Amino acid sequence: METLRDMLGAKGVLTTPGDMAAFLDDPLGATVTPPRAVLRPGSTAEVQAALRWCQSEGLSVVPQGGLTGLTQAAVPVDLDKTVILSLGRMNRLRELDADSATATVDAGMVLADLRARAEEAGFYFPLSHGAVGSSQIGGNLSTNAGGNNALCYGVARDQVLGLEVVLPDGTLWDGLRALRKNTAGYDLRQLFIGAEGSLGIITGAVVKLRPLPVSRATAFVGVKTPGAALKLLHALSARMGGTVAAFELISRGALDAALAHTGMRDPLEAPGAWSVLIEAETASEAMDLGGLLEDGLAGAFEAELIQDALLAQNEAQRMAFWKLREAIAEALIRDESCLKSDTAVPVGRVPEYLEAAGRAVDRFLPGVRPVPFGHLGDGNVHFNLMRPETMPHGAFRGHWVALTEILAEEAIRLGGTLSAEHGIGRLKCEEFAAVVDPVSLRIMRSLKQALDPDGRMNPGVLFAR
Numbered sequence: 001m002e003t004l005r006d007m008l009g010a011k012g013v014l015t016t017p018g019d020m021a022a023f024l025d026d027p028l029g030a031t032v033t034p035p036r037a038v039l040r041p042g043s044t045a046e047v048q049a050a051l052r053w054c055q056s057e058g059l060s061v062v063p064q065g066g067l068t069g070l071t072q073a074a075v076p077v078d079l080d081k082t083v084i085l086s087l088g089r090m091n092r093l094r095e096l097d098a099d100s101a102t103a104t105v106d107a108g109m110v111l112a113d114l115r116a117r118a119e120e121a122g123f124y125f126p127l128s129h130g131a132v133g134s135s136q137i138g139g140n141l142s143t144n145a146g147g148n149n150a151l152c153y154g155v156a157r158d159q160v161l162g163l164e165v166v167l168p169d170g171t172l173w174d175g176l177r178a179l180r181k182n183t184a185g186y187d188l189r190q191l192f193i194g195a196e197g198s199l200g201i202i203t204g205a206v207v208k209l210r211p212l213p214v215s216r217a218t219a220f221v222g223v224k225t226p227g228a229a230l231k232l233l234h235a236l237s238a239r240m241g242g243t244v245a246a247f248e249l250i251s252r253g254a255l256d257a258a259l260a261h262t263g264m265r266d267p268l269e270a271p272g273a274w275s276v277l278i279e280a281e282t283a284s285e286a287m288d289l290g291g292l293l294e295d296g297l298a299g300a301f302e303a304e305l306i307q308d309a310l311l312a313q314n315e316a317q318r319m320a321f322w323k324l325r326e327a328i329a330e331a332l333i334r335d336e337s338c339l340k341s342d343t344a345v346p347v348g349r350v351p352e353y354l355e356a357a358g359r360a361v362d363r364f365l366p367g368v369r370p371v372p373f374g375h376l377g378d379g380n381v382h383f384n385l386m387r388p389e390t391m392p393h394g395a396f397r398g399h400w401v402a403l404t405e406i407l408a409e410e411a412i413r414l415g416g417t418l419s420a421e422h423g424i425g426r427l428k429c430e431e432f433a434a435v436v437d438p439v440s441l442r443i444m445r446s447l448k449q450a451l452d453p454d455g456r457m458n459p460g461v462l463f464a465r
């Protein structure tokens with residue numbers, strides 16, 4: 001350990017329980033195995049030195065970003081001989097190139113900081129979600145985060161032009177290119193995006209920047225059914241010229257959880273079974289987004305697609321709508337007996353999925369209470385489940401693997417996936433093994449074997465041990 005301290009400095013190697021505590025605080029309350037140390041390198045060269053040292057000591061490495069991930073993937077669980085490698089000290093904006101509209105960042109830069117620095121320079125980095133204030137670029141890329149406006153701008157993977165990665169043996173792969181086009185060989189950067197730290201440590205990235213929106217229009221809308229919400233999405237998308245950036249479907253149960261969590265009032269006078277939070281944004285001065293959205297909603301009202309709607313009249317009201325939306329995730333994460341789901345299906349099949357999944361979980365566990373909410377525009381409505389009212393948490397917890405498998409099977413039957421934006425992590429390994437097709441699994445295992453032959457990078461994540 002002293003050799004490593006010489007390389008990383010005293011603040012780069014933490015070993016006391018007090019110093020390490022903040023790095024073990026998983027948001028879903030995983031029971032963490034105390035690591036040998038928390039390593040906090042301050043540069044790519046120090047990450048290389050740390051990984052060479054871990055290799056020589058035979059230690060496993062758990063990469064850690066902002067520790068906001070929802071699959072228990074950034075802390076050691078049931079692991080011997082492990083260190084956490086936290087990227088938090090590598091938080092610099094290395095370069096902002098206005099001519100190429102790109103930013104080159106350290107992997108430990110917090111997502112909100114990158115968005116703010118881009119904005120200062122007159123640009124927009126669109127990726128955003130409920131943990132924008134503490135998740136890091138490296139973590140967002142490693143989970144291929146989605147969030148609230150993937151409908152318009154794509155997911156984390158779509159923002160990246162180049163990547164810098166340290167491989168498990170300390171070798172540096174310098175793929176930090178700002179190219180918009182490159183067909184010279186395999187696209188290696190995509191291998192590490194969504195790999196959940198199982199193939200190496202992302203230390204830097206070149207990301208795309210976009211023109212800064214100059215206007216937004218936001219509405220909170222009541223609908224009777226998810227089917228009506230889907231029709232509304234298509235009607236508004238057609239009318240508003242690709243400006244609909246967010247389209248968040250919220251069930252009554254999910255909204256009630258957020259109202260109880262915040263003490264806020266339902267924004268609508270005639271609350272219905274489902275709500276939708278809609279936001280459109282544009283960088284064009286020439287568009288009257290508010291007018292377009294108002295007309296679109298009036299048409300939807302006449303067509304009896306919607307029951308009630310409230311357009312945000314100012315930034316404070318817009319922020320209140322979003323506060324309510326983000327409070328759903330916070331409230332359900334805080335409720336330890338709520339099963340979190342991250343399935344997705346093709347957008348057009350969401351209504352069918354919600355019905356089929358509801359029937360299937362109720363058949364398996366009568367009285368279980370679905371609280372679906374999320375990104376209808378991406379087909380990724382989180383089908384979260386609360387325990388039957390009379391069932392204790394422990395007994396409900398015992399059904400989680402089976403319930404997650406049921407939700408995954410229903411999604412896959414409709415052409416969907418077990419995990420849309422959170423990853424597999426340690427939490428869903430068993431379910432992943434049960435539903436993944438064997439050819440995909442064989443290719444994934446071959447890649448893991450090629451890049452991490454000793455299996456020291458984040459063991460237990462993705463592949464059950």
Ligand SMILES: Cc1cc2nc3c(=O)[nH]c(=O)nc-3n(C[C@H](O)[C@H](O)[C@H](O)COP(=O)(O)OP(=O)(O)OC[C@H]3O[C@@H](n4cnc5c(N)ncnc54)[C@H](O)[C@@H]3O)c2cc1C
Nearest residue numbers: 065066067068069073130131136138139140142146197202
């Ligand atoms: C309230 C709340 C709301 C959320 N809403 C959303 C949402 O809408 N959409 C969404 O997609 N997610 C959401 N999340 C989940 C979470 O914020 C994302 O998964 C985020 O991308 C994790 O980033 P992080 O920096 O916290 O990574 P961590 O949690 O620290 O790590 C996540 C994974 O990435 C690996 N990793 C981290 N950094 C690196 C690196 N530099 N190199 C290699 N591997 C690395 C870790 O080993 C782990 O496997 C939410 C979380 C919370 C708490």
